[in-house]
């Protein structure tokens with residue numbers, strides 16, 4: 001059988017996950033796979049990119065080193081920006097005028113950081129002034145690290161997940177950091193107002209200043225940033241400015257290719273665009289009017305697309321994702337799922353406030369089932385709540401029993417380490433005692449660490465702590481997510 005040429009445009013987390021799913025289904029027998037990535041690295045874990053600001057290396061967050069591709073027969077073109085996917089001639093065109101043939105193409109072009117209109121942000125050359133930075137790529141973070149000086153000041157625009165991550169990284173460098181957020185509370189898309197107050201307290205306790213309910217309108221400084229102008233007219237002195245104001249799907253190449261685009265690249269339940277042989281996954285894809293900005297939905301999309309492309313399960317369909325986010329933001333545990341506010345008169349709201357311990361929990365109950373939840377300040381109840389939410393099981397008549405249910409006690413006694421694959425500490429310790437003494441072995445046995453990869457540090461620590469032969473433990477290797 002002649003193999004088809006499968007081109008993956010983009011080499012971010014969606015592309016990486018799709019490759020894993022394809023390899024798992026032996027796609028190499030049906031396809032010659034080629035990955036075209038604008039960035040010059042193998043696929044890396046963008047979730048951890050903030051570590052670069054604190055001195056981390058690209059290797060530490062790399063999910064697929066260049067050898068990974070070659071070892072699996074995948075051709076990898078790093079540093080190639082694809083401008084157009086010409087479905088009529090089955091040819092990809094890159095920014096340097098090169099053309100590459102393909103039979104099937106997948107857009108995995110992700111998002112770009114949104115740059116808000118700010119007076120004085122750019123200099124005469126139309127580029128952002130020295131001291132103004134985006135926060136998305138390894139290069140962005142390397143630039144931030146090179147510019148940041150201890151005891152200097154930074155303003156971070158945006159009090160969502162990205163802004164708080166950037167603020168924590170800068171604060172850890174000894175900078176005076178102020179987060180400016182136009183909404184009244186932090187992370188207002190995932191956390192309700194009261195939860196946002198708890199989050200704010202924890203963020204402030206970490207040494208970060210917070211200004212909410214006010215937008216920035218301009219940047220001061222002739223050739224470099226010296227301050228940020230707020231809508232009130234106040235000027236916050238700042239040596240640097242980090243823009244973390246949201247993301248926009250990268251759709252330019254799809255648009256230039258005549259592939260239908262709304263907010264993202266429009267796909268159906270097969271992740272197919274309207275152009276035959278052209279698919280899209282990840283943050284660039286718009287399914288049923290929704291564009292997702294976190295990885296769990298992307299993992300689901302990649303599994304379905306791999307099933308479709310390889311024929312492993314031609315009936316596989318992506319029906320959209322129930323949103324569940326569990327994060328550690330600036331050192332604070334946050335979980336959010338589904339509705340964070342009631343939508344109807346009959347929706348019930350249960351709030352448990354532990355002011356002194358900085359813990360806040362909220363449930364939104366609709367028709368006796370969990371329609372949504374917010375947890376700030378602890379992580380033990382999150383997996384159990386996610387199960388109630390995901391399964392849609394009827395809740396106990398006393399809603400508070402949810403927090404005392406065996407699920408929650410079990411989660412507290414045996415915490416989940418790998419949130420992507422729901423692998424608990426107990427399972428991991430069992431696997432280590434059964435002889436998994438390296439990260440690749442542990443990942444192969446339990447799947448832990450093969451998702452976003454952010455738990456791999458914890459896995460390594462567990463190996464060191466629980467291995468029967470600690471002196472001989474090997475923790476290096478390629479257990480990539």
Ligand SMILES: Cc1cc2nc3c(=O)[nH]c(=O)nc-3n(C[C@H](O)[C@H](O)[C@H](O)COP(=O)(O)OP(=O)(O)OC[C@H]3O[C@@H](n4cnc5c(N)ncnc54)[C@H](O)[C@@H]3O)c2cc1C
Nearest residue numbers: 010011012013014038046081082109110282283293294295
């Ligand atoms: C700081 C930070 C923290 C985050 N934390 C979390 C978290 O805690 N939990 C969570 O679930 N999610 C988190 N996210 C979001 C998560 O990283 C994204 O959802 C995920 O990276 C999206 O994957 P993607 O492949 O769709 O896009 P990307 O990772 O953006 O990858 C797209 C890739 O395609 C390349 N590309 C674009 N256009 C072209 C082209 N035309 N030709 C060639 N290459 C192209 C880009 O250069 C990029 O390398 C975080 C993101 C950031 C920035």
